[in-house]
Amino acid sequence: MPEGDTVYHQASALRAVLAGKFLESTQFRVPQYATADLSGELVEEVLSRGKHLLIRAGETTIQSHLKMEGIWHVYPRNGARWKRPGHTARCVLNTAEHQAVGFSLGELHLMPRTSEDSFFADLGPDLLGPDWDQDEARRRLQAQPERSLGVALLDQRNLAGIGNVFRSEICFLSRLRPETPVGEVADLDSVLEMSYRLLQVNKNRSRRATTGSASTAISLWTYGRAGKLCLRCQTPIIRYYLGEEQLRQAAIEDRSVYVCPYCQPARV
Ligand SMILES: [Zn+2]
Incomplete structure (x- = not known):
């Protein structure tokens, strides 16, 4: 079951392939963001905050929460087959070399990076955060x-x-x-x-x-x-x-x- 350690672990795996890379194309397979497009944006940071996973690309933060079933996978861009059914994919981020796919995400939001603090205003100190208090x-x-x-x-x-x-x-x-x-x-x-x-x-x-x-x-x-x-x-x-x-x-x-x-x- 995804808890803070799982999300931290997934953020590390995504950071390794996304941080410092430009997004070549993106898909957000939820109605609210179906037309959003972050292609051309530079991924600056991937991190966890409690059980939330944050990907900061350009001026935007992609927030996801795994809830019960969610998981992020990383694949090479050379056409590797996904290990989860395609219809469960909620977010696809392509760089020149890799593809990060969020399956069955319990939550997916796009927000301006400047809105992060208000989005997480109610969140208590993060046991795995740099500011654990x-x-x-x-x-x-x-x-x-x-x-x-x-x-x-x-x-x-x-x-x-x-x-x-x-x-x-x-x-x-x-x-x-x-x-x-x-x-x-x-x-x-x-x-x-x-x-x-x-x-x-x-x-x-x-x-x-x-x-x-x-x-x-x-x-x-x-x-x-x-x-x-x-x-x-x-x-x-x-x-x-x-x-x-x-x-x-x-x-x-x-x-x-x-x-x-x-x-x-x-x-x-
Ligand atoms: Zn006992």
């Missing part, structure tokens, strides 16, 4: 002390980059139930440090891992492991829904959390 993230989390940690960590207005996989892993490694109200988390800073460490260590990996090594067979502690044994204590992992209103609105995410009932004791 832990104090600001803590302040935003603490502003709603009654919210459960599992919901608050997913809210990109608090901090940007965490999705459903990482929130379960962060709660496990912090030995906290996802439903714990933020105001009852004794050491929010260590939760934030854990979040930062997990995303940083995964930002250049092709396979996400929180257990120490991407090469081991089991790379995650709890996520996706309902009914399997906890790697620490051998208790079966359980899965459930947090069920808060805020979370129900986040229809794009798989909403369940995975918990080891022993390592993450329920509050009494």
